[in-house]
Amino acid sequence: MTADGNPQALVREAMFLERAGRFANAEAAYERVLARWPDLPDCWFNLARLQRRARRYDAALASYQQALDHGVKRPEEAHLNRGVIYSDHLRQDDAAQRELHAALTLNPNYVPALLNLANLHEDRGKREEALALYERILTLDAMCFAALARYANLKFVAALDDPLIDRLRRALANASATPADKASLGFALGKTLDACGAYDQAFDVYVAANRHSRESALPPGVSYNHRLQEQFIDQLIETFTPDRFKLRAPLSTVPPIFICGMFRSGSTLTEQVLAGHPRVTAGGEIDLLPTFVRSELSPFPSAMARTSPDQLRRFAARYLEALRNLYPGAECVTDKRPDNFLFIGLIKSLFPDARIIHTTRHPLDNCLSIFFLHLDQSMSYAFDLMDIGHYYRQYRRLMAHWKSLYGNDILDFDYDVFVREPRPAAERLLAFCGLDWDESCLAFQRLSNAVKTASVWQVREPLYSRSSGRWRHYARQLAPLRSYLDDLITADRLP
Numbered sequence: 001m002t003a004d005g006n007p008q009a010l011v012r013e014a015m016f017l018e019r020a021g022r023f024a025n026a027e028a029a030y031e032r033v034l035a036r037w038p039d040l041p042d043c044w045f046n047l048a049r050l051q052r053r054a055r056r057y058d059a060a061l062a063s064y065q066q067a068l069d070h071g072v073k074r075p076e077e078a079h080l081n082r083g084v085i086y087s088d089h090l091r092q093d094d095a096a097q098r099e100l101h102a103a104l105t106l107n108p109n110y111v112p113a114l115l116n117l118a119n120l121h122e123d124r125g126k127r128e129e130a131l132a133l134y135e136r137i138l139t140l141d142a143m144c145f146a147a148l149a150r151y152a153n154l155k156f157v158a159a160l161d162d163p164l165i166d167r168l169r170r171a172l173a174n175a176s177a178t179p180a181d182k183a184s185l186g187f188a189l190g191k192t193l194d195a196c197g198a199y200d201q202a203f204d205v206y207v208a209a210n211r212h213s214r215e216s217a218l219p220p221g222v223s224y225n226h227r228l229q230e231q232f233i234d235q236l237i238e239t240f241t242p243d244r245f246k247l248r249a250p251l252s253t254v255p256p257i258f259i260c261g262m263f264r265s266g267s268t269l270t271e272q273v274l275a276g277h278p279r280v281t282a283g284g285e286i287d288l289l290p291t292f293v294r295s296e297l298s299p300f301p302s303a304m305a306r307t308s309p310d311q312l313r314r315f316a317a318r319y320l321e322a323l324r325n326l327y328p329g330a331e332c333v334t335d336k337r338p339d340n341f342l343f344i345g346l347i348k349s350l351f352p353d354a355r356i357i358h359t360t361r362h363p364l365d366n367c368l369s370i371f372f373l374h375l376d377q378s379m380s381y382a383f384d385l386m387d388i389g390h391y392y393r394q395y396r397r398l399m400a401h402w403k404s405l406y407g408n409d410i411l412d413f414d415y416d417v418f419v420r421e422p423r424p425a426a427e428r429l430l431a432f433c434g435l436d437w438d439e440s441c442l443a444f445q446r447l448s449n450a451v452k453t454a455s456v457w458q459v460r461e462p463l464y465s466r467s468s469g470r471w472r473h474y475a476r477q478l479a480p481l482r483s484y485l486d487d488l489i490t491a492d493r494l495p
């Protein structure tokens with residue numbers, strides 16, 4: 001039978017195109033199928049996946065709804081995917097929660113929805129609700145290592161004889177645990193051992209967790225290339241110079257406040273301080289700039305040479321429009337994506353009057369915190385302390401360049417100084433952003449906004465200083481790194 005009377009030939013074509021990586025063509029093929037046979041729920045579901053991949057989130061939501069309306073076999077999965085879009089991409093957490101509850105109404109034991117709902121509770125600072133869900137998941141599936149790791153990260157463990165430590169060790173030894181499972185469990189175990197003061201044990205566990213994280217990367221065995229990173233920083237410095245990309249006339253709309261620096265340098269805390277101000281909305285880790293860099297501005301930064309002022313203005317307008325869609329009615333939004341330090345030259349080309357907050361802390365604390373965190377495998381430098389040190393040196397080299405170009409528009413906000421003397425540091429921060437003082441900026445732990453970073457629980461507590469100087473617990477293990485970074489530590493006049 002021809003495709004005139006049977007959609008299967010066109011469906012097979014769409015599936016072939018997707019497997020071949022021709023996603024736009026696959027999307028178009030599914031649209032052709034559904035234009036003639038609109039009652040095929042699986043095709044709506046597959047179209048939604050492709051639309052989500054293409055960042056067409058409203059279209060994806062509509063297609064998932066069509067799949068539901070036409071009786072897709074696993075409706076809870078469609079609700080789950082809608083929930084993820086609302087939470088991760090559209091920042092509409094109430095809508096996300098409704099979708100997850102809808103999935104669980106259909107299938108109360110649907111573990112992916114339970115995991116996502118628990119994670120949403122974590123984002124919102126609802127510790128007890130999240131813990132209860134992880135416990136429920138582990139009752140349903142004792143081998144759900146993701147739930148066990150998240151549960152362990154939320155629990156307060158004060159002594160080495162806590163049963164949770166033994167449970168994590170047994171899970172790590174389980175033959176069914178994959179490298180990804182072992183990485184998650186290992187980072188959770190390292191955190192509990194560190195909290196108990198078993199620093200030597202914790203460090204050894206973190207070393208193994210990073211090894212497992214590297215093994216779980218795709219492609220496996222991904223490594224950090226020192227030479228390529230140095231070349232990239234060279235290119236940025238050579239591309240953005242005082243005589244190129246001179247400041248254009250600024251747009252009339254107020255640009256966001258950009259917060260950047262190394263990961264684990266206090267950027268989430270800084271954003272929460274600003275979010276305490278009634279005029280500021282916390283935008284979190286917005287991926288608009290990296291998306292431009294990966295798409296129209298690729299290869300970056302060399303593509304900047306062929307980018308006209310009009311194109312830059314269009315990029316800026318698109319950025320601001322996307323921000324208005326994410327946060328309608330917001331007066332001032334923060335874009336807190338740490339690795340935007342790589343794109344400060346682009347930021348200042350798009351938004352000449354942009355204010356940039358550069359978060360800093362003691363280099364050894366910063367590097368150790370990265371090593372102790374289960375970061376995405378694309379951050380290949382994070383698996384090894386000396387690789388982290390190399391990346392840190394390159395970051396400092398680039399920041400020195402940005403300050404030579406835009407020094408008056410970049411504020412160094414030092415985490416260690418802030419936790420010692422909060423009020424003066426916060427006053428300086430607000431003044432830099434053109435904001436009047438507001439006492440609520442020092443009560444950031446009371447905010448109810450969602451925080452979608454690893455620092456979610458730190459910023460739910462009153463200000464503390466126990467993370468400042470934490471490196472001293474690991475001075476022996478950090479000795480090679482300290483020697484490598486000694487000139488920077490000395491220049492910063494740090495202990």
